[in-house]
Amino acid sequence: MKRLALATLTTALGVGMVFTVPDTAAAQRESPLPAASRMHPDSSTAPLQEPPGGKYKKVSTLVPLPDFIPGLGTLYVDPATLPAGPFLAYDHQGHLVSSIYMIPLKDMNAQKAFTDLKIGRAPADHVDIVYNAGHPGVAEPHYHIVVWYVSAQRAAQLAK
């Protein structure tokens, strides 16, 4: 089944960049949790709480990856948006901590544009742009553009 899921994702990657931008605002509205329980300790805003709902699927159910990826968190993605994303990342407590965009090097070299990519919430705290050699789902060298909603100190706590 995992192979099938991977094949599906790979096909999605092969189809190219024709993707549907997810309605993260709608996902926010669909959260079953009361607003008070979704308050983030770093912010007075009401962020998404895991799971985001809508078209988002837990990445570990789509491809062979751990539920919690050290350094990033628990990831969700709308498969239709692959490979760019956004991938929504949650910490161990289920709080949204970042939105991640995965941009293949070959698309950068081809000067491909990625526009109107949605974000998980605002405001952002900082952004990391990190090279990644590949992983199931995006099996080619690419960049992770990570828009963090928490401090670098809190982001570092995701290492384990």
Place this chain on the structure above:
Amino acid sequence: MTSGSRREFLKAGGLVLTGLGIAPLFGTRLIASPEPKLIEMRSDALGSRVWFDPIGLYVPPGTTVRWIARENVHTTTAYHPNNDHHSLRIPDGAVPWDSGFLVKPGATFDVTLTVPGVYDYYCVPHEAAGMVGRIVVGTAIGAGARPFDYWVGKPGTDGWRRVPDAARAVFPSVERILAERAVHPIGVKK
């Protein structure tokens, strides 16, 4: 072959799959064999750099090689048309392997290599980034000893995939493997 943390055994070029539960029936003395040769599947913390260590290895025929995932998610997969139309780079008569994804740190996959020759293999999610390895079993013969594009234009090779440039650049030479027995990636000391 499927992914997972369990050990999986495959004899390339010989018997298929040794069951863990069967071994005791034959007695440990009859099946006793040297410790497997270990190849680590590595990554830095960011997933920016990935590698097999050693990247080149010499073993005599009949040796069991064990890959172990230390970080990140990896596979060990033989260059063979049965594996997603990759070009043939293991000896004729050898059985290709594919570990599937080894997701958990410490997961292992074993292959016993009985057919002499050069065996090239790759990691599915990291081949394009140059995560490949080479094993010489006894004698440096077979498809893996030939140039990367030896098959181009030959009958029956339609659809074969070429070895990516990033991978070609990191394979250690057969001569170096024969001389050093174990070749470690640049920047990795043993």
